Amino acid sequence: MSFKSFQGRRTTATKSESAPILVSDYMSTKLITFKENQPIEEVIDTLIRNKISGGPVVNDKNELIGIISEGDCMKQISESRYYNLPVDSNNTVGKAMVRQVETIDGTMNIFDAANKFLESKRRRFPIVENGKLVGQISQKDVLKAAMTLKGNTWK
Secondary structure, eight states: OOOOOSSOOOOOOOOOOOOOOBHHHHOBOSOOOBOTTSBHHHHHHHHHHHTOSEEEEEOTTOOEEEEEEHHHHHHHHHHHHHTTOOOOTTOBHHHHSBOOOOOBOTTSBHHHHHHHHHHHTOSEEEEEETTEEEEEEEHHHHHHHHHHTTTSOOO
16 A cells, blocks of 8 residues: 655745845935034034934035044034133034045945944944945944844844
8 A cells, every 4th residue: 555645745945045134225314414614513513402423524515525523523622621712613524523434335234334333443334325425324223234134044
């Protein structure tokens, strides 16, 4: 007597390859930017009002020319305090900002971006395409991406 299989025809399981999660999937595109000739006091007010720790500095063509942070603003306050003077109203973003800006490519895998954050000790990276600022990714954005993968395979 022969036995018949009631399982039906067996097929090989296909692996579902998911596309890598890219920086561009999680970057912020609506950014608060600053201009080189803006007064530091205006920047400090904007940082406090919007609860952010810094932002990109762009020119009139929306090209990235620097980054200004809370730390850069604090240096300006500290120097004026050292000389027992009020904050100089002539202090501008251009005098305080960092001009050597490290950027991340929007097509970079989010986990490679996480490694770049760990290696550089930065809190945010601007994303530039064709010389124009298109977005920014922060450490928090990378954490949000990781939480969406909870339970999935990590690639």
